[in-house]
Amino acid sequence: MSNYRNRIGEAIAFARNVAGRSQQELADMLGRDKRTIQKWERGEIRIALEDFLDVFDTLHLPVGPYEMWIRHPKLFPRGTEDIKGFSTEKKRRTLADYYLHQAAPLEIEQEYYILFGDHGSNSCGIRQELLANLQTPLRDRKRIVNQIIDNYYEARAIGHLTDPEGQQPVMPILEACYDASARSVKANENRYSIGSIENYLDGADDAADE
Structure with a gap:
């Protein structure tokens, strides 16, 4: 079993708990069997990319921090607990409001470039x-x-x-x-x-x- 699969399973379980859902509830929401959710979380079976993304869409959670933790766990000294900091809704709303209503055009252009630019x-x-x-x-x-x-x-x-x-x-x-x-x-x-x-x-x- 790869470390990736272990972390994918841990990320799914952690996201489900953050959303306050049981394995059965998540299974029902996805139209899957509870045993499938259990096997995903234990890393016993591979999960398709579309199913992985569907989990986070269903739980209404941003997939970005979880995906980053899966690929680069060293960026998260406290493990999945650090993801909570990425998911703080008050901070998220404050940032969204700032860039939507207050940021100068230059700030928006530069922030967009930092996120998506071809700077290497x-x-x-x-x-x-x-x-x-x-x-x-x-x-x-x-x-x-x-x-x-x-x-x-x-x-x-x-x-x-x-x-x-x-x-x-x-x-x-x-x-x-x-x-x-x-x-x-x-x-x-x-x-x-x-x-x-x-x-x-x-x-x-x-x-x-x-």
Whole structure:
């Protein structure tokens, strides 16, 4: 029996419990026999992809976190318990409301690119890089941002961008962040603000028109 099949079974059982359904209830909802559900959860038989997706559709749960845990369990230090954090409905609704009603078009475009763009990186891995960066002292973040700026301009100059047709950073914003962080480091502070993002977007538009 493969580790994948074991984790698939564990994911199904965990999702069923999160949804508050018994094996019999899930079987009835899917039009299957209870013994089939038991064998899926114990990893005794293979489950077809369409059946696996049907389980989560039926339970009204997002399949993404479970699928990620099945393939990359090391990303979940507490095992399936970490999936609960992905499924927190209050956080999910807050994010949905933000991107539906508040986020600037630039934020939406960039978030979409992180999730679905052809940049060669896993979106979850990108977020871990961002979180690790945010947890380092500001003086170190300043140094890292400076290196990122240099790397980007060099890659663009020699035609080595990872995805030249994809979403590109708005460099005036990134450079404004660097300048603000440099001033904060000099003042021995560990936080900064660059003010209204619209000012930097206007500057980027002006530069593009020249």
